[in-house]
Amino acid sequence: MMQAESHIPRAQIARSFGQAAARYDEYAALQRDVADRLLTQVATTAPAFLLDLGCGTGYCAAQLGARFSSAHIVAVDLAVPMLRASAVRVDQHVALLAADMHALPLRDGHADCAVSSLALQWCADPQRVFGELWRVLRPGGQALLSTFGPATLCELRSAWSSVDAHVHVNGFPVAEQLERAAAACGFGVHLQRDVIYRHYGSLRALARELKGIGAHNMNAQQRHGLTPRAAFARAEEEFSRGLTPQGVPVTWELFYLDLRKPR
Secondary structure (H helix, E strand, O other), rough: OOOOOOOOHHHHHHHHHHHHHOOOOHHHHHHHHHHHHHHHHOOOOOOEEEEOOOHHHHHHHHHHHHHHHOOEEEEOOOHHHHHHHHHHOOOOEEEEEEEEEEOOOOOOOOOOEEEEEEEEEHOOOOHHHHHHHHHHHHEEEEEEEEEEOOOOHHHHHHHOOOOOOOOOOOOOOOHHHHHHHHHHHHOOEEEEEEEEEEEEOOOOHHHHHHHHOOOOOOOOOOOOOOOHHHHHHHHHHHHHHEEOOEEEEEEEEEEEEEEOOHH
């Protein structure tokens, strides 16, 4: 089975994103852009049952509800505060479910399509998630997922590497690992890669955004306790070497997976 680079306890992930739920949308412009691209790939024309896995504040579920008004939609998230935030955004016919993508409390072979935008990178065992998707999808069903690739935040990783040996950036699997894991579960796999750059005026601005969406560093190898002011200043200096008039360009590598279960 394929494991993520480092195991982060699921309770810790739920707590981090739950704490960010109230302000998540303020910082989630990238997440909305990625979700919009992912949703253009939904091939099912008249689905009866749709899933949004790792729904966050319900952005994808709301888009799916508007597009497929007669479909039954279940929005799943590990963090209960995220589901509470989703309830404000989605229609009443969208069901909200607190559950883990590794073990979905859903019937076999029932879903027409499953969507998961920027949640897979928080799963300790992506292949187990693919196995759950295979189980809950009907024959001919589709799963669409977006996730980050290993080049993501390389500028942040480089800045901190000159300061200490601690892990400051969450790790992400390479494309080939994801393709092999999905194929091993029986899926036909199509993966698209994209790289985008967002500009930040400072390391502190980037750190504020990551904390705002609940995606700050949660590795076991991270520095414990408060980061010394001098260490942060050194990292800020290194980060700022890439400064342009628009800010420091920061890499976000994105993988879009289109998985098809044979009929």
